[in-house]
Amino acid sequence: MTQPHTTFSELKKNISYVEQSLFQTDDLNKQFISLHGVEGVLLYIESLVDQEIIQTHVLASLYDHCNPVDHPLFTTLGSHLETDLQKAIDSLIQGKCLYILDGATEFYILSTEKMYARTTTEPENEGVIRGAHNGFIEQLSVNLNLIRRQIISPSLIVRYFNVGEKTRTKIAVVYLQDVANPELVDKVKERILSITSDMVLAPGFIEELIEDSPFSLFPQQLSTERPDRVIANLLEGRLAILAEGSPSALIAPVTFFAFYQSPDDYHGRWMVSSFLRLIRMMSFIIAFTLPAVYIATISFHSAILPLELAHTIKKSLQNIPFPALIEAMLLELIFEVLREAGVRLPSRVGQTIGIVGGLVIGDAIVRAGLVSYTMIIVVSLTAISSFLVPSHEMSSAVRILRFPMMIGAAIFGYIGIAFGLVFLTIHLCKLETFGSPYFAPVAxxxxxxxxxxxxxxxxxxxxQRPHDARPQQLKQQKFSRSWKKRE
Known part of the structure; x- marks a missing residue:
């Protein structure tokens, strides 16, 4: 903890203290101003301040004022008086400006930060058909504005923290005072305050530093760029963590099933939404078990196949030199390489690489006799199923799960798959996030x-609100269709 330092009576000593504290950085700008016989200086880091604010508000207020010692000097700009030079250093590296007078015991800290903000466009990874088409941006104040515009309640609380010894990243914890569980709020605050890392750049850093089980493959906090998704979870008694410079928010605590829910589920007809959600839940099973089931069936249990299908698969495997496991691993790794290349390359080139690369390599590898057409179908269905997950983190976890399942199936057949599913179920049942069961309300x-x-x-x-977040108020609505009884 840096000790406070009182302002010197001499202007040169104050300037020297600031310069030494910032290690003589070249972008520290010193602008000397002499008004009515009183010497003063403006100090600011030129790469962080808005020069237009300096000219139109700071300098204009100084030159228009009769006596620079009188208060207040700056009526059109956010400012306050301070005596601690260490707070002056902290303010400078946040983009503020200092006005120090010779012989004065106090100095001004002026709000002159330069902001770069883009428009609130819909997130590319979380598009919806109906509903709001705006998303978070890199400016924290704008993101909080999007939330407060929808939750017009005095019980919406925002708590600020600065994390990272070097980065001093500003984060906000948002929750509803009369809904969120106080124990949950205290637990999140305690874990955030315990962060001692020099570098905290994004919510992803915070997620790893405060999660319960860092060695679990499954994400324990929901990352989203959609304000409506954050708002819906806040109203259920959960918390949101937002960071300056990041367009995403973390929601905690969450359950496994929250990752398979989409905002579109609540904007359409409930029967259609239920059907689509069931498809997404089925895709979870298909995404990591289909290759394993195929390998086990071909290697150990081909007798269960219909005779015609068995002949077809056997014919396609006649000239394949590798066992089913190697065949599946080869195709899965090729697909992952193509997917990663498509993400890293520019958007137009990435799409071309994904389509052309998939078609050319897929056709060539089958013609070369390295894999069968049946395996191409299995891997393609597996890939499509993994893309149905509305959360990128959960999709990545499911893609990795298929590899140990394939190895188990290649060694033990259906018994290996059964053991894998039992182990996965036990893990999900034991997993907790901020004291809430991860697999609720099933277990x-x-x-x-x-x-x-x-x-x-x-x-x-x-x-009623879900019980997993332990909200203070369970009831969220009465019978909203009471008008039906009066007809």
């Missing part, structure tokens, strides 16, 4: 919360 089972898990009941039937 522990709670029938009242099953209305919005595998299928979505009508909005008017969702009268």
């Amino acid at each position: 522990p089972f709670r029938l009242a919360d099953m209305k919005d898990v595998f299928i979505r009941f009508p909005i008017w039937a969702l009268r």
Whole structure:
């Protein structure tokens, strides 16, 4: 903790202290101003301040004022008086400007920060058909504005923290005072305050530093760029963590099933939304078990296949020199390489590489006799299923899960798959996030919360908040269709 330092009575000593504290950095600008016989100086880091604010507000206020010692000097600009030079250093590296007078015991800290903000466009990774088409940006104040515009309640609380010994990243913890569990709020604050890393640049850093099980493959906090998704979770009693310079927010605590829910589920008809959600849940099983089931069936249990299908698969495998496991591993790794190349390359080139590379390599590798057409179909269905997950973090976890499942299937057949599924289920049941069960409401089972898990009941039937976040208020609506009884 840096000790406070009182302002010197001499202007030169104050300037010298600031220069030494900033290690004589070249972008520290010193602008001397002499008004009515009183010597003063403006200090600011030129790469952080808005020069237009300096000219139109700071200098204009100084030259128009009769006596520079009188208060207040700056009426059109955010400013305050301070006596601690260490706070002056902290203000300078945040983009503020200092005005120090010779012989004065106080100095001004002026809000002259330069802001770069882009428009609030819809996130590319979380597009929806209906609903809001705006998303978070890199400016924290704008992101908080998007949330407060929708939750017009005095109980919406924002708590600021600065994390990172060197980066001093400003983060905000947002929650509803009368809904969120106080123990949950205290637990999140405690973990954030315990961060001692020099570098905290994005919510991804915070996620790893405060999560319960860092060695688990599954994400334990939901990352999103959509304000409406954050708002919906806040109203259920959860917390959101936002950071300056990042267009995404972390939501905690969350359950496994939250990663398979999309904002579109609540903007369409409940029966259609339930059908689509069931497809997404089925895709989770397909994405990491289909290659394993194929390998086990071909290697150990081909007798269960219909005779015609068995002949077709056997014919396609006649000239393949590798066992099914090597064949599947080869195709999966080629697909992952193509996917990563498509992400890293510029958008137009990336799409071309993905399409042309997939077609050319897929056709060539089959013609070369390295893999079969059946394996191409299996891997393609697996890839498509992994893309149905609305969360990128969960999609990545599912893609990695298929590799140990394939190895188990190649060694033990269906028994290996069964053991893999049992181990995965046990892990999900044991996993917790901020004290809340990750696999709720399935384990522990709670029938009242099953209305919005595998299928979505009508909005008017969702009268209670989910229990997993332990909200203070369970009831979120009364019978909203009471008008029906009066007809």
